[in-house]
Amino acid sequence: MRRLSGWVFHGLTASCLFTADAAQESAPESASRRREDRRLTEFSLPPSALTNRDIGDLRWVQSSEPPPTIIVSTWQTVFYTDNVFLTHADKRESTGWNGDMAIQFIPYSTWRWTPWIAADYFLYRYQREPSEDFDGQSLTIGSRLNLSEDQAWRWDLSYSLWRFTEARDRSDEFFKEGLLENEITWTALLSARPAIYSEIGYGMAFRHASPGEFDRLENELGLRLHYFPWRALRITPYGRAAIRQYTADEGTEGHRSDLHFESGLVATWDISRNFSLHAEVNATWNDSNRSEEDYEVFEPQISLYAELDF
Numbered sequence: 001m002r003r004l005s006g007w008v009f010h011g012l013t014a015s016c017l018f019t020a021d022a023a024q025e026s027a028p029e030s031a032s033r034r035r036e037d038r039r040l041t042e043f044s045l046p047p048s049a050l051t052n053r054d055i056g057d058l059r060w061v062q063s064s065e066p067p068p069t070i071i072v073s074t075w076q077t078v079f080y081t082d083n084v085f086l087t088h089a090d091k092r093e094s095t096g097w098n099g100d101m102a103i104q105f106i107p108y109s110t111w112r113w114t115p116w117i118a119a120d121y122f123l124y125r126y127q128r129e130p131s132e133d134f135d136g137q138s139l140t141i142g143s144r145l146n147l148s149e150d151q152a153w154r155w156d157l158s159y160s161l162w163r164f165t166e167a168r169d170r171s172d173e174f175f176k177e178g179l180l181e182n183e184i185t186w187t188a189l190l191s192a193r194p195a196i197y198s199e200i201g202y203g204m205a206f207r208h209a210s211p212g213e214f215d216r217l218e219n220e221l222g223l224r225l226h227y228f229p230w231r232a233l234r235i236t237p238y239g240r241a242a243i244r245q246y247t248a249d250e251g252t253e254g255h256r257s258d259l260h261f262e263s264g265l266v267a268t269w270d271i272s273r274n275f276s277l278h279a280e281v282n283a284t285w286n287d288s289n290r291s292e293e294d295y296e297v298f299e300p301q302i303s304l305y306a307e308l309d310f
Contacts, residue, residue, distance in 0.1 A: 025214060026086040027134045027164050028175055030124060033262070033284065034098060038075065040236050041268050041278055041305070043199070043226050067106050067114060068309035075100040079301035084129045086286070088294045094128035112146045123167070133167035134174075147184075156183045177209040195228040215248040218260075232270045239263040258288040278303040 077098040084092045100122040108115060120138045142158030160179045166172040183203035190196040201222045208215050220242035227235045239262065246256035264282035271277060281300045288294055 025175075026084070026132065027124070027136070028162065028177060028209075028214075029086055031122065031136055031162070031164075033282070034077070036240070036262075037264070037266065037280060037282060038303075040224060040238055040266050041234075041276070043197070043224075043234070043236070067109055069106055070310040071102075071104040071106075071307055072310075073102050073104070073305065073307035075102075075303055075305050077301050077303040079299055081297060081299045083295060083297040084126055084132050086295045086297060087292075088296075089292070091295075092129055094126040096124060096126045098125075099123045114144045115142070116144075117141050125167070130167075134164055135167055135170055136162060136164045138162045152187050154185050154187075156185070157181070175209065175211075175214075177207050177214070179205060179207050181205045190225075195226075197226045199224040199226070213249040214246065216244050216246045218242050218244045234268045234270075236266045236268070237264070238266070254289075256288060256290055256293065258286055258293065260287075261285045274307050274309075276305045278305065 075098070077100075078095070079098065080093070080095050082091060082093045084094050100120060102118060102120040104116055104118040106114060106116045118138075118140045120140075121135075122137075123133075123135050125133050138160050140158055140160035142156065142160075145155045145157075147153035147155055158179075158181050160181075162175075162177045162179065163173060164175040166174065181203065182205065183201050185199055185201040188198050190198055199222075201220075201224075203218075203220045203222070205218045205220070206216075207218070220240055222238065222240040224236055224238040229235070240260075242260040244258040244260055246258075249256045262282065262284045264280060266278060266280045269277045279300075279302050282298070284295075284297045284299075286293065286295050
């Protein structure tokens with residue numbers, strides 16, 4: 001299938017400021033983490049080489065199906081989180097629902113290069129913490145370039161605009177950002193039977209945000225394994241480690257700098273060409289040079305994905 005794709009009470013004033021900061025950053029962090037997790041489901045069996053034991057490699061099969069021009073898709077996710085606000089001092093747990101509607105336009109594609117444009121509208125609803133409910137929109141222009149003939153090396157580049165609003169008043173905008181993302185990925189076949197692939201990716205991203213104190217530069221290294229017990233079922237353990245430097249947030253301790261770690265497991269069942277079911281567990285740790293920005297979060301979730309192609 002093809003897819004797009006905190007509170008410590010040191011007095012009333014400090015508490016209010018800290019709560020506002022947590023609310024502002026927890027929403028884009030939750031949306032960004034969910035999008036990264038969904039990218040894990042994009043992997044499909046790559047083209048394979050036709051070989052002959054006597055004469056070796058004959059040629060690479062370049063007959064993969066071209067992508068459709070328009071993809072309309074939806075993700076519907078039920079999840080649990082043990083840290084809604086992404087804080088260390090005031091962890092709140094809740095079940096929740098995330099709905100996402102998207103449209104992707106691919107004007108042109110070749111064996112090596114695929115440019116695309118996508119628009120998303122998404123909603124987050126928390127059963128126990130309705131004050132944290134939010135809606136959002138994003139608009140992305142992106143490109144994927146296969147750097148090698150066998151598509152083992154690829155370069156993904158994108159720029160997106162994001163807008164976050166209160167759920168009950170969509171004119172009440174509380175966070176905006178522009179996000180430039182750049183990633184090089186290498187895919188390798190580890191085993192033919194059963195099929196096991198590895199992916200190693202290095203990415204760099206820059207976020208310019210409003211409020212500006214959340215501007216940041218991020219360097220990330222990721223490792224993913226894709227195990228296919230059979231063609232329609234894929235199991236993907238993964239890990240990501242990132243250094244996040246907040247370029248505009250300078251306090252008494254200097255610029256904020258975080259070490260960010262994520263690990264998890266995703267099981268994907270392709271029910272049909274247009275429907276798939278996903279189950280995931282994710283654990284995240286954030287270690288900052290500012291102790292109030294440290295947090296841990298655990299999130300299991302179940303998602304249904306559906307798409308229409310034109």
